[in-house]
Amino acid sequence: MLAATIDAPTRTRPVLEVENLKAYYQMNYFGVSREVRAVDDVTLTINRNEIYGIAGESSSGKSTLIKTIAGAITPPLRVVSGSVKFDFGGSQLDVYARPKAMKAARWRHLSYIMQGSMNVLNPVRKVRHAFDDFAFRHMGLSPAQFRSRVEGHLKRLGLDPRVLESYPHQLSGGMRQRLTIALATVCEPEFIIADEPTTALDVLVQQDVLALIKDVQQRLGSSVVFVTHDMTVHAAIADRIGIVYAGRLVEEGPTDDAFARPQHPYTAHLISSLPRLGDVSRRKALPGKPPNLSDPPSGCRFHPRCPLAIDRCKVENPPLVSRATGRVACWRAGEVEVA
Numbered sequence: 001m002l003a004a005t006i007d008a009p010t011r012t013r014p015v016l017e018v019e020n021l022k023a024y025y026q027m028n029y030f031g032v033s034r035e036v037r038a039v040d041d042v043t044l045t046i047n048r049n050e051i052y053g054i055a056g057e058s059s060s061g062k063s064t065l066i067k068t069i070a071g072a073i074t075p076p077l078r079v080v081s082g083s084v085k086f087d088f089g090g091s092q093l094d095v096y097a098r099p100k101a102m103k104a105a106r107w108r109h110l111s112y113i114m115q116g117s118m119n120v121l122n123p124v125r126k127v128r129h130a131f132d133d134f135a136f137r138h139m140g141l142s143p144a145q146f147r148s149r150v151e152g153h154l155k156r157l158g159l160d161p162r163v164l165e166s167y168p169h170q171l172s173g174g175m176r177q178r179l180t181i182a183l184a185t186v187c188e189p190e191f192i193i194a195d196e197p198t199t200a201l202d203v204l205v206q207q208d209v210l211a212l213i214k215d216v217q218q219r220l221g222s223s224v225v226f227v228t229h230d231m232t233v234h235a236a237i238a239d240r241i242g243i244v245y246a247g248r249l250v251e252e253g254p255t256d257d258a259f260a261r262p263q264h265p266y267t268a269h270l271i272s273s274l275p276r277l278g279d280v281s282r283r284k285a286l287p288g289k290p291p292n293l294s295d296p297p298s299g300c301r302f303h304p305r306c307p308l309a310i311d312r313c314k315v316e317n318p319p320l321v322s323r324a325t326g327r328v329a330c331w332r333a334g335e336v337e338v339a
């Protein structure tokens with residue numbers, strides 16, 4: 001389906017609604033148990049036909065959030081409360097109320113591009129087996145029709161179908177990542193989840209892979225949610241961006257707005273740490289370290305590192321409230337300057 005055929009009300013129809021989601025790692029060390037609150041009360045909505053980027057530094061909970069959205073959780077991770085609901089063209093899917101339905105929806109309606117392409121490409125089998133193993137049974141086609149569909153899909157994505165006869169180790173990292181994207185999209189899913197889709201690729205290949213994600217998203221009219229700590233990747237493809245700090249969503253809005261007018265001091269910090277052409281001055285590092293998520297700070301979790309913190313921030317957790325173009329959780333929202 002082409003994006004151009006999607007009318008405006010359909011485009012703004014939510015395809016995913018996450019409400020008050022809490023997902024914790026239940027750890028037990030020598031009889032002492034503790035919870036790592038990696039996703040702590042996250043509420044967000046993703047619309048049809050949009051690319052939503054989740055940003056934040058390492059260990060902020062980005063991967064755990066999208067794993068939880070994908071229903072791909074295993075112990076010690078546990079969903080403590082909240083809900084994740086998809087609406088695939090009128091058919092509702094409540095991920096944690098009906099986990100079996102989620103299994104059936106994978107690949108067909110929803111695909112998940114995990115970190116590292118080798119996870120889905122078996123090193124000792126030719127690439128075509130990955131397509132046979134993951135996609136064939138979801139497409140209701142004869143083997144010959146399936147093969148022709150896969151080859152057509154690869155060609156549309158600028159890939160030579162002969163690559164199906166290669167072993168993963170014969171291909172470059174960029175090619176393997178392109179194949180992972182082709183694999184994740186061959187069933188034309190409405191929703192694509194990607195974890196660090198371009199990390200470990202060099203800059204030029206990275207641009208290629210980003211263009212491919214954008215192209216396939218537009219071609220299918222699907223929604224994409226992806227995670228990366230790299231703000232330049234968000235700037236390149238995300239329509240909207242959600243900033244996560246210590247397991248919580250602290251700011252969300254259209255990417256251009258978030259970059260031009262960040263409302264949260266943490267967003268401002270992420271943006272001001274980006275290198276700028278011709279600017280050789282040293283970027284100011286944020287003091288301190290990201291908090292321990294089994295014992296996070298009281299009030300606003302960012303307060304120990306925040307240049308604008310006031311007493312209220314130490315005791316009261318700021319709610320995520322709507323602003324003109326997005327949402328922000330900060331008692332001093334809007335008083336921020338990008339250095």
Ligand SMILES: Nc1ncnc2c1ncn2[C@@H]1O[C@H](COP(=O)(O)OP(=O)(O)OP(=O)(O)O)[C@@H](O)[C@H]1O
Binds near residue numbers: 038063
């Ligand atoms: N399997 C696990 N068991 C226990 N704790 C975990 C596990 N995986 C992640 N965590 C913890 O959960 C928190 C969030 O980790 P997560 O990987 O979701 O962050 P992230 O923002 O995706 O980081 P990165 O960018 O480094 O991948 C961290 O404190 C991390 O140590």
